[in-house]
Amino acid sequence: MTTSKMTKIEKLTELFRQFPGIGPRQAQRFVYFLLSMRSEDLSELSETIGSLSKEVSQCSSCFRFFPAVENRYKCEICSDTSRDNSLLFIVAKDVDLESVEKSRTYGGLYFVTGGTLPLNEKNPDNKIRLKNLIDRTNTESQNLREIILGFNLNAEGEHTSSYIEEKIGPIAAKKGIKISFLARGLSTGAELEYADSTTLKNALKNRT
Amino acid sequence: MTTSKMTKIEKLTELFRQFPGIGPRQAQRFVYFLLSMRSEDLSELSETIGSLSKEVSQCSSCFRFFPAVENRYKCEICSDTSRDNSLLFIVAKDVDLESVEKSRTYGGLYFVTGGTLPLNEKNPDNKIRLKNLIDRTNTESQNLREIILGFNLNAEGEHTSSYIEEKIGPIAAKKGIKISFLARGLSTGAELEYADSTTLKNALKNRT
Amino acid sequence: MTTSKMTKIEKLTELFRQFPGIGPRQAQRFVYFLLSMRSEDLSELSETIGSLSKEVSQCSSCFRFFPAVENRYKCEICSDTSRDNSLLFIVAKDVDLESVEKSRTYGGLYFVTGGTLPLNEKNPDNKIRLKNLIDRTNTESQNLREIILGFNLNAEGEHTSSYIEEKIGPIAAKKGIKISFLARGLSTGAELEYADSTTLKNALKNRT
Amino acid sequence: MTTSKMTKIEKLTELFRQFPGIGPRQAQRFVYFLLSMRSEDLSELSETIGSLSKEVSQCSSCFRFFPAVENRYKCEICSDTSRDNSLLFIVAKDVDLESVEKSRTYGGLYFVTGGTLPLNEKNPDNKIRLKNLIDRTNTESQNLREIILGFNLNAEGEHTSSYIEEKIGPIAAKKGIKISFLARGLSTGAELEYADSTTLKNALKNRT
Numbered sequence: 001m002t003t004s005k006m007t008k009i010e011k012l013t014e015l016f017r018q019f020p021g022i023g024p025r026q027a028q029r030f031v032y033f034l035l036s037m038r039s040e041d042l043s044e045l046s047e048t049i050g051s052l053s054k055e056v057s058q059c060s061s062c063f064r065f066f067p068a069v070e071n072r073y074k075c076e077i078c079s080d081t082s083r084d085n086s087l088l089f090i091v092a093k094d095v096d097l098e099s100v101e102k103s104r105t106y107g108g109l110y111f112v113t114g115g116t117l118p119l120n121e122k123n124p125d126n127k128i129r130l131k132n133l134i135d136r137t138n139t140e141s142q143n144l145r146e147i148i149l150g151f152n153l154n155a156e157g158e159h160t161s162s163y164i165e166e167k168i169g170p171i172a173a174k175k176g177i178k179i180s181f182l183a184r185g186l187s188t189g190a191e192l193e194y195a196d197s198t199t200l201k202n203a204l205k206n207r208t
Numbered sequence: 209m210t211t212s213k214m215t216k217i218e219k220l221t222e223l224f225r226q227f228p229g230i231g232p233r234q235a236q237r238f239v240y241f242l243l244s245m246r247s248e249d250l251s252e253l254s255e256t257i258g259s260l261s262k263e264v265s266q267c268s269s270c271f272r273f274f275p276a277v278e279n280r281y282k283c284e285i286c287s288d289t290s291r292d293n294s295l296l297f298i299v300a301k302d303v304d305l306e307s308v309e310k311s312r313t314y315g316g317l318y319f320v321t322g323g324t325l326p327l328n329e330k331n332p333d334n335k336i337r338l339k340n341l342i343d344r345t346n347t348e349s350q351n352l353r354e355i356i357l358g359f360n361l362n363a364e365g366e367h368t369s370s371y372i373e374e375k376i377g378p379i380a381a382k383k384g385i386k387i388s389f390l391a392r393g394l395s396t397g398a399e400l401e402y403a404d405s406t407t408l409k410n411a412l413k414n415r416t
Numbered sequence: 417m418t419t420s421k422m423t424k425i426e427k428l429t430e431l432f433r434q435f436p437g438i439g440p441r442q443a444q445r446f447v448y449f450l451l452s453m454r455s456e457d458l459s460e461l462s463e464t465i466g467s468l469s470k471e472v473s474q475c476s477s478c479f480r481f482f483p484a485v486e487n488r489y490k491c492e493i494c495s496d497t498s499r500d501n502s503l504l505f506i507v508a509k510d511v512d513l514e515s516v517e518k519s520r521t522y523g524g525l526y527f528v529t530g531g532t533l534p535l536n537e538k539n540p541d542n543k544i545r546l547k548n549l550i551d552r553t554n555t556e557s558q559n560l561r562e563i564i565l566g567f568n569l570n571a572e573g574e575h576t577s578s579y580i581e582e583k584i585g586p587i588a589a590k591k592g593i594k595i596s597f598l599a600r601g602l603s604t605g606a607e608l609e610y611a612d613s614t615t616l617k618n619a620l621k622n623r624t
Numbered sequence: 625m626t627t628s629k630m631t632k633i634e635k636l637t638e639l640f641r642q643f644p645g646i647g648p649r650q651a652q653r654f655v656y657f658l659l660s661m662r663s664e665d666l667s668e669l670s671e672t673i674g675s676l677s678k679e680v681s682q683c684s685s686c687f688r689f690f691p692a693v694e695n696r697y698k699c700e701i702c703s704d705t706s707r708d709n710s711l712l713f714i715v716a717k718d719v720d721l722e723s724v725e726k727s728r729t730y731g732g733l734y735f736v737t738g739g740t741l742p743l744n745e746k747n748p749d750n751k752i753r754l755k756n757l758i759d760r761t762n763t764e765s766q767n768l769r770e771i772i773l774g775f776n777l778n779a780e781g782e783h784t785s786s787y788i789e790e791k792i793g794p795i796a797a798k799k800g801i802k803i804s805f806l807a808r809g810l811s812t813g814a815e816l817e818y819a820d821s822t823t824l825k826n827a828l829k830n831r832t
Contacts, residue, residue, distance in 0.1 A: 183414030185391030206391030599809030599830030622807030
């Protein structure tokens with residue numbers, strides 16, 4: 001770069017670097033890509049981004065994002081009375097929810113925590129909307145029979161799972177709600193030769 | 209290459225190309241590696257390979273390979289009376305058995321089929337030692353209570369699993385032996401966002 | 417997705433998919449990343465993108481992009497009288513120019529064609545600003561002694577190189593300007609074992 | 625593994641682990657692959673390896689390996705009087721020589737050093753057959769006009785190049801033999817955007 005004060009190109013490069021999975025080189029490519037776009041396409045992108053927070057709402061019930069509609073506070077899933085309200089599936093992120101919906105294997109409701117807990121997190125409750133989750137567990141209709149904890153099977157996911165189980169366990173117990181966990185075992189395509197010991201152990205222990 | 213008739217280097221390169229996972233370039237590298245070895249190391253390798261079939265036996269009971277000992281027909285696992293003979297774990301290959309042993313989560317016996325069934329296999333029974341497996345199921349002590357089918361979770365593995373279940377199902381039923389399958393679900397490190405639909409379905413269906 | 421009409425989320429996902437190197441999954445991630453941003457950061461990104469074309473100019477001399485300054489039509493490099501104006505380095509893209517500048521091995525001037533020529537391009541001249549390049553070659557001060565063609569060493573880059581050489585060759589010859597090409601040979605880290613025949617040939621032919 | 629003393633399987637696994645690029649898992653696979661081979665194929669492999677050192681000679685002139693023929697001490701290349709004996713190409717390994725031959729761009733003679741010099745090598749001269757190279761430079765017919773140093777363009781290769789240049793430089797100078805180096809620059813497929821500074825510098829400096 002040839003000027004000392006920060007240019008728009010540099011600034012935008014830096015903003016793109018914060019995008020998930022984007023390094024300095026690709027960030028710069030993005031900027032030159034935008035510079036090569038027609039002016040009206042650039043405006044469209046700018047406006048779509050600018051209006052995003054106005055035109056997307058966050059569901060007051062499950063906290064996922066959905067297209068904003070005036071006077072509507074719940075997303076399509078939470079508003080859909082045909083879904084099974086005896087089941088509540090707790091996931092970390094919107095993309096996890098999308099992934100489960102796409103598999104067409106679940107007809108219950110969801111709660112999105114917005115993230116998982118790093119092992120040394122100082123403020124765990126905020127990171128995972130614990131207060132909202134407790135509220136929901138308390139006020140949920142008595143139809144709720146089972147809460148499914150659906151976090152990734154890595155250290156952070158398992159830590160989050162344990163933490164939530166500990167916090168909502170007593171409330172759930174009092175209301176007769178079961179807390180369950182996604183099954184562990186061999187996933188599609190798994191090969192015994194390359195499976196780790198924990199996966200083999202779970203696959204054997206939970207054999208059917 | 210500069211001669212038209214096949215040289216030792218070319219011949220050995222070709223033999224190494226048949227090794228699992230080895231392309232022409234690495235095969236050639238192996239040959240030059242051998243050429244750079246001391247003569248006595250080369251002899252040792254040659255002799256170890258030459259004597260392999262004499263010094264390794266195949267277990268008459270589970271069909272895995274084990275170090276040959278005169279007048280011994282069963283491997284250490286099959287000879288070990290402290291192992292749980294109510295369980296028989298059927299795997300495709302020695303490396304699968306090694307992988308399960310290494311996980312230290314199983315104390316029963318094994319049967320190695322020697323392979324899996326391609327979907328259009330003409331002679332399926334030979335490929336998986338079906339006659340030996342049926343013999344073993346028939347003659348096994350009445351302690352045997354469960355046969356665990358442990359094939360890879362891919363098309364060939366699942367086909368093999370179904371085929372064996374169909375063939376030994378009636379015998380097992382008559383003798384009160386349960387046929388079970390390794391659990392399916394999320395494996396260590398799995399992320400919901402990237403999990404395939406079948407894995408998500410199994411993880412939900414088998415939740416605990 | 418659960419609504420039939422196109423949502424902002426879907427629209428933005430589609431816009432991001434057009435970014436270089438971005439697939440559907442990462443495009444969706446970008447959108448959820450934006451949704452998780454604070455409102456003011458989102459506005460900043462939107463505004464930076466929206467004002468990009470106003471705040472970035474294209475140099476009237478070399479055609480690279482540079483931070484817009486009122487009444488300034490040339491970039492810092494073209495305005496820098498200490499640079500060697502006997503050399504003109506022709507590159508396809510701004511990032512190529514940045515890459516050469518970062519190597520600190522060149523002190524002359526540049527011309528950015530804006531792209532390379534696909535082999536069957538119908539309108540080649542527009543794609544590479546040929547008219548501008550010819551104008552520049554014609555009007556350039558008589559100090560210009562050498563035009564360096566610096567395109568990528570792939571089919572499209574070499575085709576572009578030949579095409580430009582053919583088009584500006586006669587003008588250059590008349591004005592006594594040499595046309596030169598970046599050296600070909602082994603690049604840093606190259607291994608003879610894996611080098612392609614053309615590279616080996618160049619490395620031998622141009623040996624020093 | 626289930627026995628404490630080292631078995632043939634373990635021993636052979638260990639021997640294969642020493643092969644270039646082979647880890648413990650693939651080494652074990654190789655052994656099971658051999659165990660699954662027919663006895664006569666196993667014998668053929670063992671014999672081919674065992675007879676390798678008898679049936680392959682090392683050229684007394686260039687030190688590459690070639691198929692042994694009684695009373696023949698030079699390889700086909702060194703015996704070929706139609707090759708240009710004014711050029712001597714020094715390479716580290718047989719595979720480098722094969723790579724150059726395959727490119728059909730060189731018609732001179734070779735010398736194979738057998739390796740490159742690690743930066744802190746205590747006995748550099750043995751590692752690269754320096755004595756043999758000096759002997760050859762001294763006794764070579766007066767036709768020899770140029771020695772080409774052709775090592776990989778990495779730290780070890782460049783160190784080897786400098787070391788040899790220093791050692792044979794005086795002899796070469798006395799005999800009027802030029803020492804040359806493979807050209808450095810952009811290799812086939814190179815892109816300016818991703819080229820390192822040294823490569824760009826060489827590509828510019830050596831432009832033609």
